[in-house]
Amino acid sequence: MIEVKGLVKDYGALRAVNGVSFTVRRGDVLGFLGPNGAGKSTTMKMITGFLRPTAGSALVNGHDVTAEPVVVKRLVGYLPENAPAYPEMTVGEFLGFIAEIRGFRTVELSRPRIEHVIDLCHLGPVRRQSIETLSKGYKQRVGFAQALLHDPPVLVLDEPTDGLDPNQKHEVRSIIKQMAAEKTVILSTHILEEVEAICTRVIIISRGQVVVDDTLDGLRARHAGARLDEIFRQLTQTDT
Amino acid sequence: MSQIPPLFKREFLGYFRSPVAYVFLVVFLMASVGCAFFLGGFFRNEIAGLDSYFQFLPWLFIPFISAVGMRLWSEEKRAGTIELLFTLPVTTLEAVLGKFLAAWAFLCLAILLSFPMVLTVAYLGDPDWGVLASSYLGSMLMAGGFLGVCSLTSAFTKNQVVSFVLSVFVCFLLVLLGWSVFTDFLGGYLALPAWLVDVVSNFSFKTHFDAFAKGIIDPKDVMFFLSLAGFCLFLNVLVLDR
Structure with a gap:
């Protein structure tokens, strides 16, 4: 469960996130929508403890990320935007490092976890290849594998299907869907069909503020007959 | 602190996964041993000791340790992996120490790879093993001091060039303050009182290293x-925590 209360982030004079509040429960897949620069990534960076909020708080399973950052980081699997990873390591070495940091210190403990995510994300063919030589799609899947490795109760995914081809997108969506029942998931995306495919709830954020927080059906009911992209454009057009 | 071993391992092996380690080790050994032969007169002196090797180390460390230190944080920032690192369950202190200790171990390895020099003097003469041991200890401790400074400057910027230039500048000052030419200048030309010159030179790597090179291990x-x-690592944590 994630509870975000009045989150604010200032970059100098610019207020990137302005009083964002919402709650995500176990079993929810929250679609985080908004134009570029609306504050989606910044909000996710604060929830995962990478950025310190200027004001407000974010709680993950009841733990405040500012007060107990390491506890929260243990609970969360996070895929940052563009899936950063150490370029000189091979996929296997990188996942081995993540496993060690995640507390799987012996080979007996770490091997099954690593094999599991390599299978899940179809990384078998590239496991001995260094990350800098991978295509965008493979890099993205390495990031996804890294986030899933410790089977976290909470997943925060910043544009998880970015750079994937249609088949891989479908694959990632079905993985998320399968896991959704026993996890709390937030994912940001630009792709509205993705929201319709996997999300149970939608938050639209514009200029650092939440403009919609509703179920997909609720959102459709409010704008009878309109398609999701029309609703999106209507709500966020003040941004451009 | 339990997260330091995996961080250390990743970082230390990281040097050998890229050409960094091999280029660094080879060039550093050529430079340091070359200085001992061509500038220090290793054979000409006819002394069974490594003074001619160690006396150039403070100067050689300026560019070489800056080169190792500049990437510590700048590279993480540039590649975006800092976001990955700090959303894993590690504290800032663990991350700073893990990286620092790995880089320090790597530098110690570079210093210890000069061992054929030791074998040479042992074969040719009868060296003072105590002086050799204290010189090696001093070099490794001094490398730690340099590296602390470089790790800190690297945390300020995501630009490795800026980080390198800053490190070289600060380290150069910290060596210069204890260089006899400079202290003579302060005491003689500027006629500063001796106690003030002592205070200034006490901030220098060179002053403290020279004692080790003479075989004196002073706790000070x-x-x-x-x-x-x-102190540098403490500031490093503060800078990253901002």
Whole structure:
């Protein structure tokens, strides 16, 4: 469960996130929508403890990320935007490092976890290849594998299907869907069909503020007959 | 602190996964041993000791340790992996120490790879093993001091060039302050009182290292390098926590 209360982030004079509040429960897949620069990534960076909020708080399973950052980081699997990873390591070495940091210190403990995510994300063919030589799609899947490795109760995914081809997108969506029942998931995306495919709830954020927080059906009911992209454009057009 | 071993391992092996380690080790050994032969007169002196090797180390460390230190944080920032690192369950202190210790171990390896020099003097003469041991200890501690400074400057910027230039500048000052030419200038030309010259030169790597090179292990000198590194790493944590 994630509870975000009045989150604010200032970059100098610019207020990137302005009083964002919402709650995500176990079993929810929250679609985080908004134009570029609306504050989606910044909000996710604060929830995962990478950025310190200027004001407000974010709680993950009841733990405040500012007060107990390491506890929260243990609970969360996070895929940052563009899936950063150490370029000189091979996929296997990188996942081995993540496993060690995640507390799987012996080979007996770490091997099954690593094999599991390599299978899940179809990384078998590239496991001995260094990350800098991978295509965008493979890099993205390495990031996804890294986030899933410790089977976290909470997943925060910043544009998880970015750079994937249609088949891989479908694959990632079905993985998320399968896991959704026993996890709390937030994912940001630009792709509205993705929201319709996997999300149970939608938050639209514009200029650092939440403009919609509703179920997909609720959102459709409010704008009878309109398609999701029309609703999106209507709500966020003040941004451009 | 339990997260330091995996961080250390990743970082230390990281040097050998890229050409960094091999280029660094080869060039550093050629430079340091070359200085001992061509500038220090290793054979010409006919002394069974490694003074000619160690006397150039403070100067060689300026560019070489800056080169190792510049990437510590700048590269993480540039590649975006800092976001990955700090959303894993590690504290900032663990991350700073893990990286620092790995880089320090790597530098110690570079220093110890000069061992054929030791074998040479042992074969040709009868060296003072105590002086050799204290010189090696001093070099490794001094490397830690340099590296602390470089790790800190690297945390300020995501640009490795800026980080390198800053490190070289600060380290150069910290060596210069104890260089006899400079202290003579302060005491003679500027006629500063001797106590003031002593205070200034006490901030220098060179002053504290010279004692080790003479075979003196003074706790004061050990503390200088350790506390300098410790202070820099403390600031390093503060800078990253901002």
